Amino acid sequence: MVQSDSILSVRDLKKTYTKGLFKRERFEALRGIDLEVGRGSVFGLLGPNGAGKTTLIKVLLGLLPSWKGEAQVFGMAPKNPASRRRIGYLPEAHRMPEYLTGWQVMILFGMMTGRSKAEIEERAPALMQRLGIWKDAHRKVRGYSKGMQQRLGLAQSLIHNPDLLFLDEPTDGVDPRGRKAIRVLIEELRDQGMTIFINSHLLQEVELICDRVVIMHQGQILRQGTVDELIGDAERVSFVLENSNEQLNAALHAFGQAHRTEPKGISAEMDDEQANAAIDCIRKSGARIREVRRDRKTLEDVFIELIEEDRQ
Amino acid sequence: MNRNTIRALLADARYQVFDNVVFRILLVVAALIVALSFCVSFGEEDISIFFGKWVLSYEQFGGLVRSSSDPRGSTVQIVQSTVVELIAGTFGIMLCIAATAFFTPRLLEKGSADNIFSKPVGRFTLLLSRYFAGIFFVAVLSFLMVFGVQAGLSIMSGYNDWGFLWSAATLVYTYAILQAFSVMVATLARNSVASILLTMILFMFTGCANSSWVGLEWADQTGVTQMMRENAQAAEDEGESAEAEAEANKKSEGEAAFDLIRSIAYACRSVLPRTGDADMLARMLRRSIEGRQPDVVITEGDAPVLHLVSNQRKFEFTGGGLEELDGDGLVWMLTSEGGGTIRITRELRPKREPSKSGKIRDKSSRDLIRELRDRIIEEHGQIAILRSPGDHRGRRIDWRVAGRPPLPLRSCVLITKDDHLYTLMAELPAGALPSDWDYEEEEDEEEAATAPPDLESEEEADEGGEEYESSDILNLDPVQDFMLGASFATDPSMANAEVWYESKFDWDAEWDFNAFVSIGTSLAFTLLMLFISFLRLRRTDF
Numbered sequence A: 001m002v003q004s005d006s007i008l009s010v011r012d013l014k015k016t017y018t019k020g021l022f023k024r025e026r027f028e029a030l031r032g033i034d035l036e037v038g039r040g041s042v043f044g045l046l047g048p049n050g051a052g053k054t055t056l057i058k059v060l061l062g063l064l065p066s067w068k069g070e071a072q073v074f075g076m077a078p079k080n081p082a083s084r085r086r087i088g089y090l091p092e093a094h095r096m097p098e099y100l101t102g103w104q105v106m107i108l109f110g111m112m113t114g115r116s117k118a119e120i121e122e123r124a125p126a127l128m129q130r131l132g133i134w135k136d137a138h139r140k141v142r143g144y145s146k147g148m149q150q151r152l153g154l155a156q157s158l159i160h161n162p163d164l165l166f167l168d169e170p171t172d173g174v175d176p177r178g179r180k181a182i183r184v185l186i187e188e189l190r191d192q193g194m195t196i197f198i199n200s201h202l203l204q205e206v207e208l209i210c211d212r213v214v215i216m217h218q219g220q221i222l223r224q225g226t227v228d229e230l231i232g233d234a235e236r237v238s239f240v241l242e243n244s245n246e247q248l249n250a251a252l253h254a255f256g257q258a259h260r261t262e263p264k265g266i267s268a269e270m271d272d273e274q275a276n277a278a279i280d281c282i283r284k285s286g287a288r289i290r291e292v293r294r295d296r297k298t299l300e301d302v303f304i305e306l307i308e309e310d311r312q
Numbered sequence B: 001m002n003r004n005t006i007r008a009l010l011a012d013a014r015y016q017v018f019d020n021v022v023f024r025i026l027l028v029v030a031a032l033i034v035a036l037s038f039c040v041s042f043g044e045e046d047i048s049i050f051f052g053k054w055v056l057s058y059e060q061f062g063g064l065v066r067s068s069s070d071p072r073g074s075t076v077q078i079v080q081s082t083v084v085e086l087i088a089g090t091f092g093i094m095l096c097i098a099a100t101a102f103f104t105p106r107l108l109e110k111g112s113a114d115n116i117f118s119k120p121v122g123r124f125t126l127l128l129s130r131y132f133a134g135i136f137f138v139a140v141l142s143f144l145m146v147f148g149v150q151a152g153l154s155i156m157s158g159y160n161d162w163g164f165l166w167s168a169a170t171l172v173y174t175y176a177i178l179q180a181f182s183v184m185v186a187t188l189a190r191n192s193v194a195s196i197l198l199t200m201i202l203f204m205f206t207g208c209a210n211s212s213w214v215g216l217e218w219a220d221q222t223g224v225t226q227m228m229r230e231n232a233q234a235a236e237d238e239g240e241s242a243e244a245e246a247e248a249n250k251k252s253e254g255e256a257a258f259d260l261i262r263s264i265a266y267a268c269r270s271v272l273p274r275t276g277d278a279d280m281l282a283r284m285l286r287r288s289i290e291g292r293q294p295d296v297v298i299t300e301g302d303a304p305v306l307h308l309v310s311n312q313r314k315f316e317f318t319g320g321g322l323e324e325l326d327g328d329g330l331v332w333m334l335t336s337e338g339g340g341t342i343r344i345t346r347e348l349r350p351k352r353e354p355s356k357s358g359k360i361r362d363k364s365s366r367d368l369i370r371e372l373r374d375r376i377i378e379e380h381g382q383i384a385i386l387r388s389p390g391d392h393r394g395r396r397i398d399w400r401v402a403g404r405p406p407l408p409l410r411s412c413v414l415i416t417k418d419d420h421l422y423t424l425m426a427e428l429p430a431g432a433l434p435s436d437w438d439y440e441e442e443e444d445e446e447e448a449a450t451a452p453p454d455l456e457s458e459e460e461a462d463e464g465g466e467e468y469e470s471s472d473i474l475n476l477d478p479v480q481d482f483m484l485g486a487s488f489a490t491d492p493s494m495a496n497a498e499v500w501y502e503s504k505f506d507w508d509a510e511w512d513f514n515a516f517v518s519i520g521t522s523l524a525f526t527l528l529m530l531f532i533s534f535l536r537l538r539r540t541d542f
Helices: A053-060 A100-112 A115-132 A148-157 A176-191 A203-209 A229-232 A244-251 A274-285 A299-311 B005-019 B019-037 B059-066 B071-100 B103-108 B113-118 B123-157 B162-189 B193-220 B226-240 B242-273 B277-290 B365-380 B443-451 B458-464 B477-489 B497-504 B515-537
Strands: A010-017 A025-037 A042-048 A068-073 A087-090 A165-168 A193-197 A211-219 A220-226 A235-242 A257-262 A267-268 A287-294 B041-043 B046-049 B053-055 B296-298 B305-308 B315-318 B332-333 B341-348 B385-387 B396-400 B409-417 B420-428
Touching: A025 A053, A025 A220, A025 B162, A025 B420, A042 A053, A042 B409, A053 A165, A053 B071, A087 A148, A087 B305, A100 A115, A100 B005, A148 B041, A148 B162, A176 A193, A176 A203, A203 A299, A203 B315, A203 B385, A220 A229, A220 A299, A220 B497, A229 A274, A229 A299, A235 B053, A244 A267, A244 A274, A274 A287, A274 B458, A287 B019, B019 B041, B019 B071, B019 B123, B041 B071, B041 B123, B053 B059, B059 B071, B059 B123, B071 B123, B071 B162, B071 B305, B103 B113, B103 B123, B103 B162, B103 B193, B113 B123, B123 B162, B162 B305, B162 B515, B193 B497, B277 B515, B332 B396, B341 B497, B365 B396, B365 B409, B385 B458
Parallel strands: A042 A193, A042 A211, A087 A165, A165 A193
Antiparallel strands: A010 A025, A010 A068, A211 A220, A235 A267, A235 A287, A257 A267, B041 B046, B046 B053, B296 B305, B305 B315, B332 B341, B341 B420, B385 B396, B396 B409, B409 B420
C-alpha cells in the first residue's frame, strides 16, 4: 500500500502506449516505477529521449488516464482533479491560448485552480515582474517570443503557490540571463518548502539545482539518490599524450576503471597511486605527456555511464 | 469545482469569442443588417427608404406581397424570414461552424492540452466550456441581430412583432445541435479541418434528408403518388397487352423505388437531428405570441365565429364545435355591397371504388372537385366555368349560374381533412367580381378547353351577352381572402411541401410532425454526441 504521508508515491507503475486501428503496436513507456517523494526537495528527473520521464509526470498529473500500478499525489489518485489543486505544472513545448494576454493567462489559469480573482491579482504582478514579463503583461500571448512564453508558463504554474511543482524543460528557449533567474527562483522556492520536479536535458543545471536525482532509461529507474551519492568520490584523470599507440592504450587499461579513449589520449577513474603508476607506464613507452588533468566526475559522466551500461 | 473555476471558464469562453476575427466580421455584418432596419420604414401604404429619399409602394412588389389586406405585415415578414432563415439560418450558421469548429481541437492539441488539463478541473467540464463558448459566439450574434432588427422595425415602422424574437433562440438551438457534433468529431479526430468539414456535411445532409422526406411525404399524402399508383393500377387492370403490362410493371417499379427512397429519407430523418425544423419552431413560437389577426370575422348570435386569416393556413372556430357544420351547415349573410352568402358544411368523406388489391381509399378533394365540375358543366354548360379544377391546384371552382345576365357567381372550395369533407360555397350576386380575382391561364390543351373567358373581351361579350362595367364590380376582397385562406388552410396540398409541413407541424401533432418529438430527438442527438465526446475524452492520453 502506498504511504499517504508523502507528497507523491508510486509503486510498480506501468504504462503502455498503443497505436493503430486495433492497438497492435505497443510501446512500454514505464516498466514498473517505484518512487517516493517527501516535502521540500528538488528532484531531477534525468534520462534520454523516450526514457519515460514525461510519461511519469503526466501519469501523476492525470493527463494519462490508463496505467497500471499504484500512484498517489497528496494522498489522492491522479484521476481526481482535486489532487491537482496544489500542483503547478510547466509542460514541455507548451502553448498558451493565443487569444489571451499574459495577464489574462495568469488570472484565468490561477482561478482555474480554485483561487479567488483578488488573490490571483495580488500575486500575479510580483511573479511576472520576477520573471521579466510584467511590461508585456497586457500584450496578447501570440506576440510573445518563445522565451517569454516559457517564462509566462513558469509564472502561471506558480500563480496559486503550489506545494508540488513539475517543470518539464523549464529553461528551454530561455536566454542565459533568464535561465539564471529561473534557477535562482527555483532555489528560493525550494527554500520555502516547495517540492520541485525538474525534467531536463541540461544536466549541469540539474546538478546545480537538484537535491536528489532520478535517472531513468527505457521506462525504468536506473538509479536515484542525492547528487553526491550518484557521483561518488571517484575522480577522473585525463592524459593528453603525444606519440601514443594502441599498445600503450591497452597497457593503461590496467590502471583504474571506466576507461575512455579520447582524441589525444585516454581518461579513467583512478586514485593517486594508480595515476602515478600510469605516468610511469607512459614514460616507459616513450610517449610524451603533454597534460595530466584531474577532474571530479560530473553528473553527466554518471548519466552517460549508466545509460551505456544499461544499453550493454 | 468551485465558483472561481466556473468564472474562469466563462471568462475564457468570452475572451476566445471576442478575439475571433470571424466573430468580429459577423458582428459588423449583423450591425449593418440592424442599421438597415433603421433605414427602412414600412408604412401602411408604402415603404420609405433612407428617411423618405425613395418611396416604394407595395404594389411594386407584385406577387411577393402575399396579403392584399395587410401588405405591410406581409412584407415585413418576408424581410424577417430572409434575415433569419436565409442569411442567419443558413449562411450565418455555416460561417459560425467554420469559425468555432477549431475551439475544441485547439484545446486538445499537444501543448495546450497539457496546460489546461493539468488544472484541477474535470475533463468534461473543460470540454463543455468549449461547447458553450461556441454557443455564446452564436448567441451574441443572433440576439444582437434579431433584437436589433426588431428594434429597427418597431421604431421606424411602428411594427411590433414580438414573436420574431424567438428566432434568436431557434438560431442558437440549431447551432447547439451542430456544435455538439462538431465537438464529438473534434474529440475523435483532434483535427479542426475534419471538424469543420464533417459538421458542414451534417448540416447540409440533415437539411436535405428533412426536405426530401417532407417532399416525398407531401407528394404521397396529397395525392401525387396516389395518382401515380392509381395509374399503375389502372394500367394493370386494363393491361391485357404485353405493352400495357410492361408499362404497369415499370410504374410499379417506380413506386417501389419511391417507397425505398422515402424509407431511406425517413430513416435519416429519424436518426439525425432535425435542424430543418428550427424555422418551423420559430414560426410556431412566433404565432403563439402574436396570434393571428383575422381578416374576416363573421359572427351570428351565439353561433360559432369563423376566423379566417388570409395568407395563412388555418381557419378556426371558436365558441362552437365543428359538428355544427354537419347537415345544412352554417350560413353567413355577407353584409358587403351586393350581399351574398357563404355556407360551410361538413360531411363524411366519400370513398373511391375498391382497387384491384382491395384497398378502399378516400376520395381526394381533387376527385371531388372534378365531379363537381362535371355536374356544373352538365347543368350550366362549359362556358359557365370561371375557375376550373386546373386552377389553383384543383380545389376551388368558380362559375356562373345559368340564366339571364348579369349572372350570379358561385365559388366553391372543397377541403378534405381526416375523415371529413368541408365545403365552402359562396353565392355572390351578379357583378360580384373582385378586381384582383385573377384567372390563371391553362397550361395544357385539356385545361385550355375549360379556360375561363376573358370577361372584358369582345368574345366574352358575345358569349355572355353583356359586358361588365368596372363600376359594377364589387369589392369582394374579404370573400376572396376567405376562400383562398380557407382553401390553404386545412388542405395544405394547395400549397407546396414546406407549407404543407408547416401546417402539420404542431405541439400536439402526430409523431412525425410533432414539435416536442422534433426537439426531443434533436436534443437526444445532441446529448449523445456530447456523451460520445465524454467517453472519448475520458480515455484520451495527452
